[in-house]
Amino acid sequence: MGRTKSSPSSATASAALPRAAFPAIAVAAAPLRPRRARQPEPPAAGAGGEQRETILLPGCDYNHWLxxxxxxxxPAPTREQMIDTYLNTLATVLGSMEEAKKNMYAFSTTTYTGFQCTVDEETSEKFKGLPGVLWVLPDSYIDVKNKDYGGDKYINGEIIPCTYPTYQPKERRTSKYESRRYERRRDGPPANRKPRQQAPQTESASS
Known part of the structure; x- marks a missing residue:
């Protein structure tokens, strides 16, 4: 049988949320997840031998979860309260706060509200139904080149804030000629230059 995927509601919701969002999930713009590289699955019963394909995006290995x-x-919780909630939720699944701190590798309290952890697919099912849990989704790289899942990094209790490049539009350089021309249009002709006078009209020869 093929690998069990996340519930339809999770997949639908993930397609509607930007990750870059998400760091993020960082949204991080781009759909939230799951994201998958092409990989054939065994033919389903009654499919006449035809194979279905699943798309697995880089980093989506069903061991990293969002x-x-x-x-x-x-009242809205503080950043510290949200981090405590993440750790307590993970500790509920793994059995101890020590294991939670070892297995949480990233989180966000701004671009998205959630955390990323390393657990197997079977363990990931235990998050479903816990207080505050909205979706359980396979994680995948935000930055494929650097194999980065996004979010603020969390390494054994140490938090390393993420830094994302921001778009800075280039300033248009105005030449001296364009600047002077603009001033003339705005203020009229320079004081040291008289406006041109129209030449007197010559009388026609018939008059």
């Missing part, structure tokens, strides 16, 4: 959570709006 747990998207929701928080109350009023």
């Amino acid at each position: 747990i998207v959570m929701e928080f109350p709006k009023d």
